Amino acid sequence: HVPTEEQLQEAVAMATKELDNAHCVRTDNKVFCEEEPKQAKVVPVTHSESPCDMTATRRSTPKTIKLSRSAAILEKVAKNLMNSPEHFTLEQLSKVESPIINKLCVSIDCEELQHMEDGKEFRTADGCGNNEDKSWWGSTQQCMKRLLEPQYGNDNAPRTTGLDGKSLPKARHVSRVMHEDLRKSNHETSLMLMQFGQFTSHEITMSPVSDATCSCGSSDPQCFNIEIPHGDPDFRGRTCLKFTRSVPCPKVENDGGCMGPRQQFDQITSFLDASNVYGLTKKDMDDLRHGFLLTPRSNSGNSKKELLPEAVDNDKFAMSCEGFTDDVHKCSRAGDIRANENPGLTSLHTLFMREHNRIARKLNTLNSPKWGPDRVFFEARKIVGALFQKIAYGDYLPLVLGPDFMTKFVLTLTQPDKYFQGYDKTVNPGIYNAFNTAANRFGHSMVQNEFDRYSKGFPDARLNSQHPINLAFSFFNPSYILDDDQGGPDSILRGLITAQSRQDFDRFIVSGLTKHLFECPKIPNISFDLAAINIQRGRDHGLPGYNAFREKCGLHRAPRFDDLSPEIPDATTREKLQTLYRDVDDIDLFVGGLAEKSVPGGIVGPTFAYLIGMQFHDIRKGDRFWFENPGQFSEDQLKEIKKHSLASILCDNTDTTDIQPNVFLQHTQPGNDRVKCTEILPKMDLSLWKE
């Protein structure tokens, strides 16, 4: 029982009209909501609504805006048909195959399907064409995949009620009770593990939000503000934290029906392809290439001191920093819009830009004039992408997931000169909603409240003359990166790998994130709580509860709170959960996952390990350009890439002189003593790229 083509046509026409005559009119930078409906214009917002705008780094691109409009029409069509005399169900509607519906949900919009240089194929900027059958898989602006069907309120409204139909505990309240600032450092690993985790997240996921203005009390359905409970000591005088919903995504026609429940976008490529270094469109890549390769900032003749190109007035990077900085200190441009979010992150962006330039210069010397500038650029980009994959799967993930999950999800790299035979074109490398919205946010628990900085002579702590950076003052603040007296990015990177440990993985989160996130130096009373945002985001995306995911991830579904004890052994934590949530099924995924004890040899608990493991499995197996795939590099080149490490990248591109071989571990760990950069450290030999 499905609607006729005529009924569908009528429903689409009606929904389009409803949307065009919506109450709110969007102009270039504002949203006016009036009594009388007006013709709506959908125009991308080009300026922040106000300085220190939380959503400035999560803006929808024009392409996303166009697609999310189709999704909004489809939502209305479904609603109208469900309310029609036939009372179609969402299940019936999700099976509809019709030209008019398919036209709205197709999101295959590729700039190029193949990129060739000198007869060799390279990745496209937006990831299109990687899969030869489903060209859009893994590319920008795709809907995230679901492991479990979403649970929304009416009309795709966020999940706000528990099993008994009563309200879920308020996100901010849960944050205060569960995610207090109780600090315990982990002395085996370094803060670089946290920082590389964020860098990797920003390479594969970004879920854009609506441009609605969400002042407290707003009734705009795209707002889902976080209520501040009465008497909350951290946000006195405020009634809400602004929260805008993620924009809806129309599913691709061939990926199953597109009139089902609301989905959300991943706006960036899900391949581990160094898109955060190079950008997501041909144009971005070209702009950056001319920015960082030809005119890096503050060169002063020393390539190890190069800085990212600066943001230009009113570009998206300048906009993200508006309010946090002054006219003198300009933010940086990079492949990902969030690059200035904290100085550790900007430092890693800087490091990878320098590594690109180092490799490009060397390749140019080896192969010029046979290789022109384009070939040099694309070959360097390919090697940087390969290094990213090697570090992520070879060095980072084993510490996060432990050996069992590495094996279970086929994540271990092959022997140095052996190819990976596991490419499978039927694997969709796209991002799972639960991975992005909860599991991979585990890293928020590892963030420290300060970034240490270390001077060149750092093995001797007495020689350290550099001051730590307070996290709360560091958001979108470029002054630390530009402060040469304090060592710029180099001393921040040394801080990440030196004495500073990461925060332990547990339910506790530092106050820099839960009380002072994006605190605005210029405007009083702007700051956020990241834990509350994570919980609210899960509900916005209709994520089912932690218990449902436990079952999906191979654990048992706990009938009572006490049955969580094998994974959540701490009785106080379970008691707190029970006090907050009336039913064990209501626990939010982020909250439950963060409360689990670590898997053997790993950091995260079993539910997050499963979700993260499965995600990285799909990213590897579904990537035609995976660096270990036959045909990508010669066996000897592959061996060289596998020798390289984040330690060698730091040695080659900063003024660091001594380093531990595994920078994710403390130098005090067995076999990880510091060595001189010039001596023992294995490094890739680029002469193998001479043609």
Ligand code: HEM
């Ligand atoms: C100082 C450190 C960090 C800050 C200030 C920070 C801040 C944020 C903010 C503001 C969001 C957007 C939340 C939302 O609106 O839903 C976010 C999302 C996210 N964060 Fe972090 N984060 C940090 C570190 C990390 C780390 C270490 C990881 C992982 C190891 C991580 C993983 C993620 C993921 C996966 C998302 C969702 C990505 C998206 O869809 O945009 N973050 N973070």
